[in-house]
Amino acid sequence: MNKILITGYVNPDLDAVAGMIAYSEFLNKSGKETMPGILGELHDEAKYVLDRFKIEYPEKIPNANDFNEVILVDSSDLTGIEGKISPEKVIEIIDHRKVHEADKFPNAKVQIELVGSASTLVAEKLIQNKIDISKKSAILLCGAIISNTLNFKGNVTTERDRSAFQFLNKTAQLPADFWRELFEAKSDLSGNKLKERIEGDLSWFNMGGKIIGIAQIEMIGAEKLIKERLGKIIDILEEIKKEMKFNLIFQNTIDLEQNKNFFVANDEEIKNLLEKVLGVKFNGSAAERENLIMRKQIVPLLKEELEK
Numbered sequence: 600m601n602k603i604l605i606t607g608y609v610n611p612d613l614d615a616v617a618g619m620i621a622y623s624e625f626l627n628k629s630g631k632e633t634m635p636g637i638l639g640e641l642h643d644e645a646k647y648v649l650d651r652f653k654i655e656y657p658e659k660i661p662n663a664n665d666f667n668e669v670i671l672v673d674s675s676d677l678t679g680i681e682g683k684i685s686p687e688k689v690i691e692i693i694d695h696r697k698v699h700e701a702d703k704f705p706n707a708k709v710q711i712e713l714v715g716s717a718s719t720l721v722a723e724k725l726i727q728n729k730i731d732i733s734k735k736s737a738i739l740l741c742g743a744i745i746s747n748t749l750n751f752k753g754n755v756t757t758e759r760d761r762s763a764f765q766f767l768n769k770t771a772q773l774p775a776d777f778w779r780e781l782f783e784a785k786s787d788l789s790g791n792k793l794k795e796r797i798e799g800d801l802s803w804f805n806m807g808g809k810i811i812g813i814a815q816i817e818m819i820g821a822e823k824l825i826k827e828r829l830g831k832i833i834d835i836l837e838e839i840k841k842e843m844k845f846n847l848i849f850q851n852t853i854d855l856e857q858n859k860n861f862f863v864a865n866d867e868e869i870k871n872l873l874e875k876v877l878g879v880k881f882n883g884s885a886a887e888r889e890n891l892i893m894r895k896q897i898v899p900l901l902k903e904e905l906e907k
């Protein structure tokens with residue numbers, strides 16, 4: 600196919616989906632033929648925002664074989680694309696993580712900048728080129744910026760995220776308490792939803808010869824969850840660790856209302872590591888920490904410690 604495919608990781612999150620839809624609109628309006636497409640299943644949060652504003656889902660594609668050229672948004676690692684995209688086909692990468700593998704894509708023009716959201720980088724292209732954006736793309740980008748910056752409270756947040764949001768929200772006009780709605784929608788983890796969510800937002804990293812799995816949950820009411828279901832969380836993590844052959848695993852639980860992280864880990868080695876790099880103290884299998892820290896910020900700290 601002559602169209603350029605714009606996509607993200609397999610099982611893309613809201614940031615990737617917003618970025619791929621909006622960037623495709625931008626490039627199409629600039630005279631390039633592109634289409635957004637998703638590999639795997641959408642994250643629940645992405646589905647929530649698409650459904651909430653009655654926005655059509657991007658087309659599902661089995662792999663990128665039918666496309667000659669691919670653009671990656673919010674992704675820059677081989678592990679996340681799981682053999683479904685050949686790295687030679689990737690002509691452009693737009694991402695915002697410190698630890699990445701952009702050098703493994705030999706033909707890609709790479710833009711990696713440490714802003715809060717990949718959607719901010721897409722938004723800036725629209726703003727700089729004075730391209731009128733559709734309301735649906737503005738909504739998606741604004742939603743992704745709120746989600747990725749933890750409503751501007753995560754310390755990944757930059758001025759660039761704020762100004763991109765402010766500009767786009769003139770078109771998106773999101774309700775003032777949309778952030779709460781968005782995070783509340785992710786906070787019902789009753790019954791089997793807990794396991795689905797842990798598995799749904801799991802990433803793993805090879806650091807210093809160890810494979811470390813990191814689950815992340817962003818929600819309102821994390822303390823209650825940890826108090827009531829710590830044992831269940833540990834069982835789920837242990838099960839994943841065995842199944843995926845990880846060396847270590849932990850969960851980063853982010854509470855948007857209390858502005859705290861709650862870490863869950865069962866193994867002494869990973870507990871010691873987290874105590875060292877995050878300055879936390881485990882009490883049994885749980886530890887808490889003031890201020891919001893995200894997985895993409897913890898990974899470079901662990902990597903530095905394990906590879907020194």
Ligand SMILES: [Mn+2]
Pocket residue numbers: 614615673695715716717747
């Ligand atoms: Mn992102």
